[in-house]
Amino acid sequence: ETGVTQTPRHLVMGMTNKKSLKCEQHLGHNAMYWYKQSAKKPLELMFVYNFKEQTENNSVPSRFSPECPNSSHLFLHLHTLQPEDSALYLCASSQVLRETQYFGPGTRLLVL
Amino acid sequence: KNEVEQSPQNLTAQEGEFITINCSYSVGISALHWLQQHPGGGIVSLFMLSSGKKKHGRLIATINIQEKHSSLHITASHPRDSAVYICAAPQGAQKLVFGQGTRLTINP
Numbered sequence: 769e770t771g772v773t774q775t776p777r778h779l780v781m782g783m784t785n786k787k788s789l790k791c792e793q794h795l796g797h798n799a800m801y802w803y804k805q806s807a808k809k810p811l812e813l814m815f816v817y818n819f820k821e822q823t824e825n826n827s828v829p830s831r832f833s834p835e836c837p838n839s840s841h842l843f844l845h846l847h848t849l850q851p852e853d854s855a856l857y858l859c860a861s862s863q864v865l866r867e868t869q870y871f872g873p874g875t876r877l878l879v880l
Numbered sequence: 881k882n883e884v885e886q887s888p889q890n891l892t893a894q895e896g897e898f899i900t901i902n903c904s905y906s907v908g909i910s911a912l913h914w915l916q917q918h919p920g921g922g923i924v925s926l927f928m929l930s931s932g933k934k935k936h937g938r939l940i941a942t943i944n945i946q947e948k949h950s951s952l953h954i955t956a957s958h959p960r961d962s963a964v965y966i967c968a969a970p971q972g973a974q975k976l977v978f979g980q981g982t983r984l985t986i987n988p
Contacts, residue, residue, distance in 0.1 A: 770924065799974070805921075810884075811966065811978040824974055856921050865974040868913070871923035 771795040774859050774872035781849065782880050789844040789875045791859030799865050800842040802834060803858040805874075811858070817842060818865055849879045883907050884969050886979035894987055899954040901982045903967035912950045913968040913976065914941050926952070957986045
């Protein structure tokens with residue numbers, strides 16, 4: 769247990785569906801991150817939120833829409849995804865930027 | 881070419897062996913991270929180091945800033961050490977660039 773939870777753990781969706789991934793951290797951290805891990809590729813940073821403000825969008829397609837309502841919660845809204853978006857999506861948090869990041873267990877997403 | 885390169889990509893060893901995983905990076909950094917990812921996906925941060933050496937149990941991480949190289953060592957390896965080990969270097973204020981990972985398998 770790292771203090772970062774993600775739901776759901778597994779998700780199968782069609783290309784026309786809309787779904788959301790949820791991340792919650794119980795560590796009192798101020799920075800939260802979304803990462804994508806595709807098969808046989810390094811982890812890729814998607815978004816960074818610092819004190820609820822988005823500070824990094826790593827050229828992510830608009831079919832991925834993040835939301836950070838408060839410092840403890842982070843969502844990733846998904847719509848009209850493509851099969852190549854199938855991957856493990858990991859959330860992480862850190863006390864402040866550049867400090868050790870604590871990762872959630874990830875959501876394994878399959879887009880059909 | 882990835883800015884963070886790890887070697888080897890795959891490593892299989894017998895229980896008890898001394899393990900070394902290497903990481904070279906091309907970006908200028910202030911600190912390097914070592915992470916462990918178990919089957920199923922969960923990632924645990926092992927070390928963040930900016931100079932010298934850090935030790936935690938049977939794990940030792942070293943870094944040479946001048947040579948832009950870091951190593952992760954595991955002493956008296958055990959099957960439960962089997963995982964993917966990832967090094968990551970900060971790029972800018974908030975971005976981590978990750979290596980492709982080293983898949984370690986320790987056989988009993």
